[in-house]
Amino acid sequence: xxxxxxxxxxxxxxxxxxxxxxxxxxxxxxxxxxxxxxxxxxxxxxxxxxxxxxxxxxxxxxxxxxxxxxxxxxxxxxxxxxxxxxxxxxxxxxxxxxxxxxxxxxxxxxxxxxxxxxxxxxxxxxxxxxxxxxxxxxxxxxxxxxxxxxxxxxxxxxxxxxxxxxxxxxxxxxxxxxxxxxxxxxxxxxxxxxxxxxxxxxxxxxxxxxxxx
Amino acid sequence: xxxxxxxxxxxxxxxxxxxxxxxxxxxxxxxxxxxxxxxxxxxxxxxxxxxxxxxxxxxxxxxxxxxxxxxxxxxxxxxxxxxxxxxxxxxxxxxxxxxxxxxxxxxxxxxxxxxxxxxxxxxxxxxxxxxxxxxxxxxxxxxxxxxxxxxxxxxxxxxxxxxxxxxxxxxx
Ligand SMILES: [Cu+2]
Numbered sequence: 001x002x003x004x005x006x007x008x009x010x011x012x013x014x015x016x017x018x019x020x021x022x023x024x025x026x027x028x029x030x031x032x033x034x035x036x037x038x039x040x041x042x043x044x045x046x047x048x049x050x051x052x053x054x055x056x057x058x059x060x061x062x063x064x065x066x067x068x069x070x071x072x073x074x075x076x077x078x079x080x081x082x083x084x085x086x087x088x089x090x091x092x093x094x095x096x097x098x099x100x101x102x103x104x105x106x107x108x109x110x111x112x113x114x115x116x117x118x119x120x121x122x123x124x125x126x127x128x129x130x131x132x133x134x135x136x137x138x139x140x141x142x143x144x145x146x147x148x149x150x151x152x153x154x155x156x157x158x159x160x161x162x163x164x165x166x167x168x169x170x171x172x173x174x175x176x177x178x179x180x181x182x183x184x185x186x187x188x189x190x191x192x193x194x195x196x197x198x199x200x201x202x203x204x205x206x207x208x209x210x211x212x213x
Numbered sequence: 214x215x216x217x218x219x220x221x222x223x224x225x226x227x228x229x230x231x232x233x234x235x236x237x238x239x240x241x242x243x244x245x246x247x248x249x250x251x252x253x254x255x256x257x258x259x260x261x262x263x264x265x266x267x268x269x270x271x272x273x274x275x276x277x278x279x280x281x282x283x284x285x286x287x288x289x290x291x292x293x294x295x296x297x298x299x300x301x302x303x304x305x306x307x308x309x310x311x312x313x314x315x316x317x318x319x320x321x322x323x324x325x326x327x328x329x330x331x332x333x334x335x336x337x338x339x340x341x342x343x344x345x346x347x348x349x350x351x352x353x354x355x356x357x358x359x360x361x362x363x364x365x366x367x368x369x370x371x372x373x374x375x376x377x378x379x380x381x382x383x384x385x
Contacts, residue, residue: 074283074351075316076324078276079344082385126279130357131384162325167310173352177325198324198345 039189041154043147045112048124048140055141055151056189059108063212064185065205067197068157068178070115071127076180080197081131083182083205084109088137090206095213103136107209112141114159115176116148157181184208263339264293268373273380278351278358284308285348286366286380290340298372300332300340305366307358308351315347326350334370344385358382 038056045055056064067084069077088109092098098106111128113119119127124140133140142148152159157179164174182197182205193208269291278284284307292298305311312328319325329347334340342348349366358364362382367375 071279072283073326074276074278074285075314075326075348076345078285079385085384127282130277130279130282130359132360158321158323160319160323162319163327167352169309175326177319177323179322180324 036191037189038154038185038191041151041189043143043151045141045143045147045151046121048121048128048134048142050121050125053139053141056185059110059139060187060189062105062107062187063192063209064108064110064183064189065209066110066112066155066183066185068114068152068155068181069111070113070176070178071119071123072115073175073178076178076198078131080180080182081111081127081133083197083200083202084111084138085131085133086202087206087209090202091209091213094206094210098213106137107213108139109133109137110139110141112148112151114148114152114157114178116142116145155181155183184212186212263291263337267291267293268298268370268376269293270368270376270378273378274383275351275358275364275380277360277382277384278354280354280357282354284351284354284358284364284382285314286351286364286378287342287344287348288378288380289342290334290368292334292336292338292340292373294372295336296372297336298334298370300329300334301369301371302330303349303366303368305349305351305364307354307356307364307366309353309355310351311366312350312352313347314350316345360384 039060041055042057043055045053047053065084065087067080069080071077088107091107111124111133113124119142121142124142125134128134128138128140143151159176159178162175162177164172167173180197180199182195182200184192184195184205186192192212193205195205271289271291273286273288275286276284290300300313303311303313313330313332314326315329316324316326324345332340332347340347349368351364351366360382364380364382365377366380367377369375
């Protein structure tokens with residue numbers, strides 16, 4: 001073999017090894033995990049217009065904002081819903097050319113319930129209307145409990161029953177402790193960002209969504 | 214030997230640069246670092262100040278809600294008196310039940326909600342009822358609350374007595 005001192009282009013062993021180790025280290029840090037995709041979920045749900053939909057299939061092709069709520073929750077969930085509403089307004093304002101594109105090219109703004117027992121499509125419709133969000137591009141999704149459970153598990157949205165009482169008129173009243181999340185998915189239903197749903201400023205989420213357009 | 218070491222150094226350096234530039238920030242990395250907020254919700258700056266020798270409930274508003282559904286009211290209690298007080302409860306005619314609630318961190322990334330009976334209101338203090346925290350909760354609204362409506366509710370204090378509040382209805 002040549003000696004290092006006479007062939008400047010050949011690296012001495014310790015350096016070569018060092019570079020190899022460095023390469024492995026750097027590469028492993030950036031190819032660690034594939035992007036989390038929800039594309040294969042293909043779950044059948046119902047929107048607040050009473051339409052049967054397949055999630056996420058029917059919404060592919062443009063980015064999605066998804067908030068997780070239940071309608072019997074006036075504080076945190078209302079805040080999440082109001083945030084999604086505000087994101088839509090901000091994105092529309094800052095992307096005036098969106099208006100000229102077909103509805104399939106518009107981002108989808110989805111509110112999905114994790115309380116399907118109470119949140120029927122009719123209930124979701126009333127809830128949407130009370131926030132002036134009954135029309136496109138808003139979609140309030142519910143479904144049978146198995147379908148919802150499948151989605152929530154995959155999306156890591158957790159719930160547990162708290163505050164369970166029977167009121168004076170004999171009706172069961174219960175609240176849920178729940179994850180506080182809004183997701184931004186890209187046009188292929190891969191997760192771009194996961195936000196604290198009630199705590200994140202709509203401006204920040206709207207900017208992130210605009211960057212996906 | 215000096216020459217050689219310098220060369221090796223540059224080789225190492227450029228290798229690192231090339232490798233790093235190939236490593237674009239991937240979505241999966243971003244997922245692990247979700248953009249989390251400043252820790253408080255985006256709410257209007259607190260403008261209320263304590264008025265000396267006065268007990269005031271200010272800045273009230275209530276959330277839109279559907280008939281049979283839920284709503285919540287937010288406001289600031291300014292106790293400028295030198296006497297502690299206690300909020301014992303709330304009543305209204307817009308819902309089957311009206312309760313004092315708070316949203317709390319239920320652990321493991323979950324938020325929960327619970328009733329607050331007997332909420333202490335310290336002397337010379339401001340108590341903020343705000344989104345994601347304390348709220349007066351309307352359970353099973355007897356009518357729809359839409360933007361532009363107004364709701365009335367009464368807060369019952371141990372010392373200040375009944376304070377009736379009028380709140381405009383808003384989406385946020
Ligand atoms: Cu509550």
